Amino acid sequence: MKMTKLTALISAGLLGLGHAEPEKKKPTEAEKAQALQTHRKGSEKTAIDQDIQTANAQELRAEQTNMKVIALLMEVEMLMAETTDRLEDGNTDGDTIAIQTEIIEKIYEAAKAKSQ
Amino acid sequence: MSDPTSSRSPIPEELRKQLADFQQHLWRIKILEAVLAGVFGLIASFLLVFLLERFFPIPPLFRLVILIAGTSLASIFAPLWVRRWVYGHKREEQLARLISKKFPKLGDRLLGIVELQDQDESKQALSPELREAAMIHVANQAAKRDMADALPSSRHKKLAIGVGAAALITAFGFAISPKAGGNAFKRWLMPYSETEHYTFTQFDLDQIPDPLVIPWGEPFSITLPLKEKSDEKPGIASARYGGQDWLEASLGADNAYRFEFAGQQAKDQLTFKAGDATHRITVEPEERPAVTAFEAQVSLPDYLELQPRTIDVRTGTLTTLEGSKVVLKGTFNRELKSSEATFIPQTKEDLAEGFEQPNDAGQPETPEASALITTVSNNTLTTGLIELSDYPAEIPVNFTSIKGLAGASPFTVKVRTSQDDAPSSYLQGIKREVVILAKETLTFESVNEDDFGLKEIGIEWQGQFTTPTGKDPAKGEMILKKGSPSATRLTEKVDFSPLTHGIEPQRLILRGYAEDYKPGRGRIYSEPIVIYILTPDEHAQILKARFERVINELEDLARREQNNLDDNDRLNKLNDGEKLQNEDNQNKLAQQKEKEAENAEKMQDIAKKMEDIFKDAARNGNIDPKTMKQMQEAMQNMKELGEQDLPKVEEKLGETQNQKATPEKTKKNLKEAIAEQEEALKKMQDTIAKANDANENFEQSTFVNRLKKAASDEGWIANALINSFRYEESNDDQEGDKLIPILGARPGSKDLDSVYERLIKDLVKKQNETTTDVRWIQEDLERFHARTKKPEHKEIYEAMKASLIDIELENLREDISKNRTFTSTRLAKKWARLLKEWAEKLEGPKPEGGGGGGGGGGSQEEKDFEFMLKVLRMVQAEQDIRGRTRSLEQLMRSLNLRKQSP
The missing domain is CATH 1.20.1440 (de novo design (two linked rop proteins))
Known part of the structure; x- marks a missing residue:
């Protein structure tokens, strides 16, 4: 069995002691601008992934016959769509995260409804 | 010339002259008596003072009385005497009366003629010639007498002798001791003057405090010095406290007597005697001043940006940061008169521990001790500003109360300086090595502490590609929170998403860091976390390795369970019910029960691991549904074995130890336990087979x-x-x-x-x-x-x-x-x-309708499984998306681009 370089490195591990390094400079305006750009791109990419999730939820809903499950998955789709819009606008605040938490809860509910 | 109409007759000239002589004589004697009495009174009173003061100092009042008594002879008696004898015997008739006391007949006749002399009658009433004849007759009689004999008894001689003697004594006294005489004279003449009582032995009273304050209950000594010019210097002096016994002391070389007294508690007089000198002072026992509070106001180094703080140092120890400035303030139970404090640097301990010493020229020296400025105000004292270096020090503070009592001992503050310790940073809630996919988000907590204040906390990462890619490995950092000079502990939840920061699959070293306010220290890092960000293929390989380990553990467990079964079977076959109930077999059954419990616990552990593998496999996305289903079935079996089947066997084995059961029942319980165990073992072996199938498919899919x-x-x-x-x-x-x-x-x-x-x-x-x-x-x-x-x-x-x-x-x-x-x-x-x-x-051929499983002809069970699998993946994907959203938001907040969360 090949012991990949990866697992070899994992089993080797590394330990380091806390040590001081020279003082780093404070974030400059350029770095802040860079961070804003990173945030924007990250948010857009996350929006895309969220949109893909919406499609998955839609596909899953289409396969169901249980009305309760369908209703829950419909809610999941709507919440995902709303989250997608927020992420596209670069909105990653607490409200967006709260909606994503609600999505997860709703998916669990749907799974529970399915198993009953 | 007599009035021709009157017939007054004057006293004969001879008689007049005789009376005049008598009068003069009388006056001389009496005036002399008055003078001598006055002088005697003065000298006697002086002498009385002089003599008495040789024994004891006469109080001013008594001296005044003596003085008054002495001067009264001169000031009261003498004038009265003069008045009586001079003014009272101015006229002839007064003289005649006086004479009559010694010579009654003569005196009487003289009185007659004096009266006759003053009569102013006409010739018809009294014959002038007769009057004249009478006068001449009396004059002739008087002429025969010595009027000096008619003088009253005189004391002038005695007085003169007395005065002379007193004067001699006085002169003698002055001659022997002019100082004593002069002192007595002053004190006699001015009773209420400040003139000190003269003694031959003279104490140097300037050196003797009065009142004397002594420590309450403590033995004390007092030195009684004599003046240099003391006329007498007795070899022994004595002293006593109140009514206690007299103590004696010899005169020392320093011209002083030293007395040692036992501790006293009550206020009283201390009496000294030496020669003719006696002195008293008031002694007041009082408790020594003591510290009631002692504090240090510490101003920490400026870079910390902290307000000065007050530290209680009643224990006598102050530990503070090197470079601090300190002001000590003490409060006492007495008002203070003075204080002094010294800053005494101590030798550094490490210099004494064999640390490499530089040469003599460069050997660091401990700084010298220096006096500190102290200010006293009522019952407090305050030192000046003390700058602390890296040397430990002692600061003894001496203090004296307003009554001159010093503290029992100096109050010493031991100062130790410490370094500004580096902050510490920990990442908790995460393992030291983590394996994740790039789309996953790691959530953990950054915990940071500092002894004074944290300036900033954050995380840093540095990547390393496991294979050459020609790309730059990831490198970055993120500020988690800004601190403050008083923030000694900062924690922050971290959501770290590699995708958010554009980190590709690679090996990443992530560390937390903390910065304090000390200039030049820089960041202090936590233990690193090694994050292996894997591609789906690499992730699958890891999963496979974990899966194989779980299968191996399951196989080991199955072997142990088989052994347990064999032992139970043996017990069943070799023993009937009664034998099973004997002590020996009961012990064996107890052991079997324990082993079964261990196996059940182990199985639960394996099931948990399998569940984790299944979740991670679902997250991977590249593992085919068939493999996933097999893994899920194996996982389900493991759960059932751990939570139901093996515990049931354990329970049954427990029932075989029931002391109240009949032998038949015991036998039956054992048989049932064995039956259950056989079922469980069979299920275990089925599970192993399923797991191996799944593993095989897994491996195959990894090859694909x-x-x-x-x-x-x-x-x-x-x-x-x-x-x-x-x-x-x-x-x-x-x-x-x-x-x-x-x-x-x-x-x-x-x-x-x-x-x-x-x-x-x-x-x-x-x-x-x-x-x-x-x-x-x-x-x-x-x-x-x-x-x-x-x-x-x-x-x-x-x-x-x-x-x-x-x-x-x-x-x-x-x-x-x-x-x-x-x-x-x-x-x-x-x-x-x-x-x-x-x-x-x-x-192999893919089912029609696309991948991901869920073909239209699958059984209901398969459909349900696929639904659950999709749901699981959807949840995981949404959790990943949420994690990345959090990570993006944290990025904004770390650069204050959004309001920080409280």
């Missing part, structure tokens, strides 16, 4: 992925070579790309542009990696086939072997390195195609 990846890599190399043929679009109007003259250009020559030099090097490196991967695939596949014996595995393995792919890929690498561009491109494309074909053959 690995072959696909190798094919993809070869395809990438081919495309890169093809792209290197083309020109960029030229600036002129000609359409289409042109071929760059890379073809035939020898690497390292001037014909090949440096851009393409680098490209060739990268391609060689990539090819080398792919060749190694394929070599491993081939080897693993051989072993895999040896285990599974499945024909499809053998087919692929033999095809790979026949193609000599390992050698050919090595040759391809050589071709690329020599810039045989066309050949390399063609071969790379060929191997890409072949590898893809093998992968697809191994994968």
